[in-house]
Amino acid sequence: MILPLAVTQGDPSGIGPELTLKAYMARAAAALPPFFVVADPAQLARAAQALGIDAPIEETGAGEATAVFARALPVVPVGRPVRGAFGAPLAEDAAATVASIERAVESVVAGAARAVVTNPIAKSVLYAAGFAHPGHTEFLGELASRHYGGAWRAVMMLWSQELAVVPITIHIPLSEAPRRLTRELIVETGEIVARDLRDRFGLSKPRLAFSGLNPHAGEDGALGREEIDTIAPAIDALRAKGIDARGPFPADTMFHAAARATYDVALCPTHDQALIPIKTLAFDRGVNVTLGLPFVRTSPDHGTAFDIAGKGVADPTSLIEAIRLAGRMTS
Ligand SMILES: NC(=O)c1ccc[n+]([C@@H]2O[C@H](COP(=O)([O-])OP(=O)(O)OC[C@H]3O[C@@H](n4cnc5c(N)ncnc54)[C@H](O)[C@@H]3O)[C@@H](O)[C@H]2O)c1
Ligand SMILES: N[C@H](C(=O)O)[C@H](O)COP(=O)(O)O
Structure with missing residues (x-):
């Protein structure tokens, strides 16, 4: 039965x-x-x-x-x-x-x-x-x-036909996010997402797109250094492990339709960066899936x-x- x-x-x-x-x-x-x-x-x-x-x-x-x-x-x-x-x-x-x-x-x-x-x-x-x-x-x-x-x-992932997103930090005050966003956290999250998209969603080589934390993904360091010091090295480490990881991209321009077509999941440093786009696109049918x-x-x-x-x-x-x-x- x-x-x-x-x-x-x-x-x-x-x-x-x-x-x-x-x-x-x-x-x-x-x-x-x-x-x-x-x-x-x-x-x-x-x-x-x-x-x-x-x-x-x-x-x-x-x-x-x-x-x-x-x-x-x-x-x-x-x-x-x-x-x-x-x-x-x-x-x-x-x-x-x-x-x-x-x-x-x-x-x-x-x-x-x-x-x-x-x-x-x-x-x-x-x-x-x-x-x-x-x-x-x-x-x-x-x-x-x-x-x-x-x-x-x-790991929290919100999934819909149009878009899947992962907030790398979740339910913490926004002011704490930069401190909690470490290379280790990003790499560990990326590994779990890549593994579960392969094993549970049947994507043979999932494409992970990371957003930056700061406006314009830091504008080469002028608007914040987290992209240079933390996020880019974590993406390099994921690539070295054979994971298709890209970015960091400016968060405001990675959710339009043409951009969404280039990746399977968007990973963002903070809760609202990740959840606002999917709840705007698919509030009535989005699903929260726990990975890991x-x-x-x-x-x-x-x-x-x-x-x-x-x-x-x-x-x-x-x-x-x-x-x-x-x-x-x-x-
Ligand atoms: N999975 C979860 O357990 C989960 C997810 C998100 C929020 N929450 C909790 O829910 C509580 C309320 O959060 P909120 O107000 O930010 O968000 P909410 O999603 O509960 O409500 C936001 C708005 O959407 C409407 N809405 C929500 N679901 C609807 C549905 N199925 N049909 C029609 N209208 C719907 C509500 O009436 C409200 O106007 C908070 O305590 C939060 O922690 C829990
Ligand atoms: N962060 C989720 C959202 O805003 O939709 C939500 O609160 C659910 O979180 P849990 O699945 O961890 O309860």
Whole structure:
């Protein structure tokens, strides 16, 4: 029997429950592989009723989920009741949000699921409840170490048909980025991206294009030296390892259509340099993929959208694309 995907609940006060219910209702039209969600079944049933989504829900174990999927949305209980209302997240629900991620990973480790698909979490809500990781990406790296031993460097990539991007530094204050951007970090990130694009995306020789940090990629040092001192030497080191690495290019001119056609993935020193172009081009269908892990994890490219939670207007396309991509990457 085909293994299901493990979907997490995300922040239950955001749009995650609605997206999951809508993705289930779209399963045939979108040709989705079977999946289950790790959530509070009672909260999901309340959400379906409030949103007027006529999705049957069935509590089950991960092992039975594929069989259940044909008749109902399989819900593996997260074991903690959720109390927050739509648009009003509660710190006390953070434990269920985190437990859902942990259970989803455990089901992959146990061979009961083939990949993890995460619904959005609100970082500030989790931080307030003591969550010590910047986001899913780094937490999943720690869960990989917990279950597989050793150290795992998780790399964030946002992927769409039009563009794939990797932020080399992720959730840190912008003022810290120049200090954290080391040659070692760039080389390690480039190696992981090249390896996973080859092994998980089937690109035999992926083309990696690096942007600069400074305006005009530093204008030969006049507008900053990170390109000369750090980024270019890291690109040289990647080339010496046989990786097709180019740049550093000015970040403002590497995302137009003709430029995008020359590379497979753009790697940028900071979060927003990388994510603004893809969220502008493909916000409704971009997928966040974690590279560098011993298992596949995908996610929609958007957040918890508390402003529209419970209103029934959330677009499930990005979650649907995340489910589809996780299915393709593990088939
Ligand atoms: N994968 C993740 O876990 C993830 C990703 C990004 C942001 N976040 C978190 O989400 C929270 C909110 O972040 P934000 O406001 O910057 O971004 P957001 O993506 O939640 O919302 C930005 C805007 O897009 C709209 N939007 C988002 N998804 C939509 C959808 N599927 N359908 C229709 N409209 C949609 C929202 O209503 C809002 O107006 C933050 O706490 C952030 O940490 C989580
Ligand atoms: N940086 C991502 C974005 O803005 O879309 C997002 O916050 C998700 O991060 P994690 O997958 O690490 O939670």
